[in-house]
Amino acid sequence: KAGVTQTPRYLIKTRGQQVTLSCSPISGHRSVSWYQQTPGQGLQFLFEYFSETQRNKGNFPGRFSGRQFSNSRSEMNVSTLELGDSALYLCASRETGGSSYEQYFGPGTRLTVT
Amino acid sequence: AQSVTQLDSQVPVFEEAPVELRCNYSSSVSVYLFWYVQYPNQGLQLLLKYLSGSTLVKGINGFEAEFNKSQTSFHLRKPSVHISDTAEYFCAVLYNNNDMRFGAGTRLTVKP
Numbered sequence: 596k597a598g599v600t601q602t603p604r605y606l607i608k609t610r611g612q613q614v615t616l617s618c619s620p621i622s623g624h625r626s627v628s629w630y631q632q633t634p635g636q637g638l639q640f641l642f643e644y645f646s647e648t649q650r651n652k653g654n655f656p657g658r659f660s661g662r663q664f665s666n667s668r669s670e671m672n673v674s675t676l677e678l679g680d681s682a683l684y685l686c687a688s689r690e691t692g693g694s695s696y697e698q699y700f701g702p703g704t705r706l707t708v709t
Numbered sequence: 710a711q712s713v714t715q716l717d718s719q720v721p722v723f724e725e726a727p728v729e730l731r732c733n734y735s736s737s738v739s740v741y742l743f744w745y746v747q748y749p750n751q752g753l754q755l756l757l758k759y760l761s762g763s764t765l766v767k768g769i770n771g772f773e774a775e776f777n778k779s780q781t782s783f784h785l786r787k788p789s790v791h792i793s794d795t796a797e798y799f800c801a802v803l804y805n806n807n808d809m810r811f812g813a814g815t816r817l818t819v820k821p
Binding site: 599628630637638640643650651685687689696697698699700701702703705 | 741743745750751752753754755758760799801803806807808809810811813814
């Protein structure tokens with residue numbers, strides 16, 4: 596099976612702009628989670644989607660939003676970008692209803708806000 | 710609130726020496742435990758996992774970890790490290806089947 600893919604891999608945006616990141620999970624995985632990784636804060640959970648519904652949410656402002664489509668692909672949107680949003684954004688998918696439980700991560704999207 | 714604590718942010722070690730990366734978690738009825746590794750500019754890769762059964766689990770690249778329920782710990786060990794083991798290591802706990810928490814990470818640096 597193909598792994599988790601994320602597009603784009605690198606992105607440079609200006610403060611105030613908005614950005615959309617995309618994640619395609621492993622085939623058959625219905626849970627998709629998003630994380631923000633920065634040197635200072637480490638790996639922080641943004642939200643999880645399962646069957647097109649947000650199931651869990653981390654402690655991020657409303658500028659961060661997401662959605663999941665019927666094919667389990669997910670997008671994450673950040674509006675009104677701030678310098679502090681510069682980070683590696685990781686997507687992870689997980690099989691639900693099975694017995695493996697672990698998350699499989701994509702390579703990430705490196706977002707730089709100038 | 711559920712939490713995962715990695716006790717060391719950085720661990721420097723010489724090549725071929727043993728290493729232990731420590732992880733403690735807040736207790737819960739249902740937990741599944743994982744260790745992930747992240748190499749520069751890459752996503753996280755699963756090293757090993759504990760779901761049930763034997764408390765000593767073996768993973769890839771010669772790593773192993775021991776689940777200790779009474780101490781709520783899941784420490785990662787390797788008897789002899791290589792330069793290529795230099796990376797960031799994350800401990801993760803899945804609570805109640807749907808709440809995955811990660812530790813802050815431990816940067817392992819293997820020196821020649």
